[in-house]
Amino acid sequence: MKKTNLIISISLLAACFLVNDVAIARGKLPFIGTKSFNFSGGTGTGESITINKNGSAIIKHYGTSGSSVLYKGKFSNHIKSKDGEEWLLKGDKIYSLTNGKIDKDCMGDGKPCVSDLYGDDPTPPVASDAGKLKKMTVTGKILYGTLDSGIEDINGGPGLTFLSDSKMAAKIFKKCQQDDICKISGLVKVSYDDGGGVLSKLVSVKLIKDNTPAY
Incomplete structure (x- = not known):
């Protein structure tokens, strides 16, 4: 009976550690899934960030001729691509950076380059007469x-x-x-x-x- 209780106690303890590890891992991630954003607010300038449970991330750009991957690798805050592009997430917003400093004037107004993180579909809606x-x-x-x-x-x-x-x-x-x-x-x-x-x-x-x- 004592041996059975010991096995149960060890199993419960291991489960607690596992749950805690998952919670810690998730705590380091701002969200899990895909969010879209647009620093310029125009057409053909949309982007998206996908964060997976394993901590990997992908950032894509959606232009008029298709999509391209800007970053693919481990999520960190802030993110730096091989091409020198940088992003920083704070709450439900994302910022564009250069050399660790927040960019300005993406909208032509001299203000910081920031966008809300929204939705799950970064592609623009299609008009009823699309393709014409x-x-x-x-x-x-x-x-x-x-x-x-x-x-x-x-x-x-x-x-x-x-x-x-x-x-x-x-x-x-x-x-x-x-x-x-x-x-x-x-x-x-x-x-x-x-x-x-x-x-x-x-x-x-x-x-x-x-x-x-x-x-």
Whole structure:
């Protein structure tokens, strides 16, 4: 009887240690699952972070032409990629960093680069006429990205995106730079819920206001 009680006691003790270890491991992780975020708030700039139970993490970027992995490895806070990109999680928010310091001006407002962590689906909703080509003219601010760039309508209407290294981008950037107000017309493949999408054919580009900083 004593031997049976001893075995039970040892089993219970081992189970307690196991539960405690799991609790400690989970305590080091801000969440388990996938959260999405967007520092720039535009189309083609969404990202997601997935944290697994084993402590591994994956950060992805979702552009207009598909997704790419920015980081894959062990979760830490903060995270550093091989390409020098950095992220820091605090509560339900995520920050973009450079050399350990929080970046600023992701939204063009001089404020810290921070985004809420939300939902489970980082891809934008699809419009009912998704995939259709339509003529669009957008007057707004030029936003440059490493993979994708775009123009954000100054009146809050649908915007459009294009690959930063495309021939169309070269023509646009010849006249318009980051934060300039420009007017772009062309054929757009509808890809987003607001009716905006990906520029398929550039018809015209016109500089409306040069916002290049004066040095």
